[in-house]
Amino acid sequence: MAVADPTTPTNLAKAPQAPDRRPTVIADDVHIVYRVYGGARGKGSATAALNRIMRRKPGGGRVREVHAVKGVSFTAYRGEAIGLIGSNGSGKSTLLRAIAGLLPPERGKVYTDGQPSLLGVNAALLNDLTGERNVVLGGLAMGMSREEIRARYQDIVDFSGINEKGDFITLPMRTYSSGMSARLRFSIAAAKDHDVLMIDEALATGDKKFQKRSENRIRELRREAGTVFLVSHNNKSIRDTCDRVLWLEKGELRMDGPTEVVMKAYEEFTSK
Template identity: 85%
Template sequence: MAEQTPEHTPTDLRPTVIADDVHIVYRVNGGTGGKGSATAALNRIVRGGRSPGVREVHAVRGVTFIAYRGESIGLIGSNGSGKSTLLKAVAGLLPAERGHVYTDGQPSLLGVNAALMNDLTGERNVILGGLAMGMTREQVRERYDDIVEFSGINEKGDFITLPMRTYSSGMAARLRFSIAAAKDHDVLMIDEALATGDRTFQRRSEARIRELRKDAGTVFLVSHNNKSIRDTCDRVLWLEKGELLMDGPTDEVIKAYEKEASR
């Protein structure tokens, strides 16, 4: 198995994210007899006990790294390796069982499963999404046309005025990325967003990430597309079974990962 390499050294030594021996544990209620029901869960809370049917999943195991301003960092690994879980912890959406995550600025997590309101039009989602990210109404108005153009939603019709439920999953993902990419972020985390859309949109996405790196803080990208990682990131974290196996320059880490996967 690959060994961890010395950490990539950026030109800007201002940390944006510090993960210090982070462990994330999921607890899943299982078994029979209604142990997984809402009533049973309430009874356990009242009694202060834990059901014998609770299963613990140690999703992230002692991960430590420092991310610096201006870096674009890819996260790779097989399914279930803890990549998305780690991003959720950095975003503050999951508490650490042990260890700590420190961030400079507000992390923003963009995932293809992030909620959009299906009954509202794309236009309304652009406005609400921009406001939710902290933009003012004036900023949303100023950037609205660029968001729609970037997404390509209207290339085959006036879809931006239609409810989101009429969109394909790819169209929704493109619009979601376009909304998030309209704002400069302290720490932007993208979960598989570049895997959607055609090659033209992927190129636009990659170019926008490079702009974000120049103008803002740090970008994290989770993807199974190694080409997107190579085109976008200068550093890669390789996780397997929740453990950080390697941290280093993109080409070096991906070559080791592909060599291991081919065995």
């Protein structure tokens, strides 16, 4: 059922490359395995677990392995917006974390050209600081200079829309709703041009006006020679934003191809 990609890592050297088909991410047979160490339950087990962590030893408890990503291979190129779809627990977010360098593969390799940015990690905001202080903090975390942040500050605030019903940007972020926080994170991340930008469900927040602004910004990032990965359960957002889709199911890459082809197959699968 999978659509073969002639430029998978093993064939990359043989595949003809147009000048604008510059790879930004290569996943070569990537496996991600989580290990959960479990000992006896009951009184005192939390203390025993803490002692094992402090000794850097897993202890003698049962080890449960979760094979979250199983042999995934693909090549992403500059100018692409790639949707990641699949059931809950299919490995989408785990794969993004591996691309960002936050999870080492058990087997296989991930190669990136440039600095990958995972939305919500690079813009790591602090709840006790005001929104305006977090704009500065998030911008610095993504490598922007203070001059760049000052020049783009008002655009970031306006894009987020959090001041439309009051001066929320001057309040601590702990007073924000989850949707407001997510919109501000996206607005900070979208203010910078990225080699590889990975967005995990950010467009699920906010009203239709914000979603439209976000989708337009993703298109701009693509035109500026970046690569965008978008995880979403909103099929319309995937269709409106992405030209290619990776469908993961139970950790395996089930299909990789043009958006409409993959989305049609996925919707037929989920409707059964």
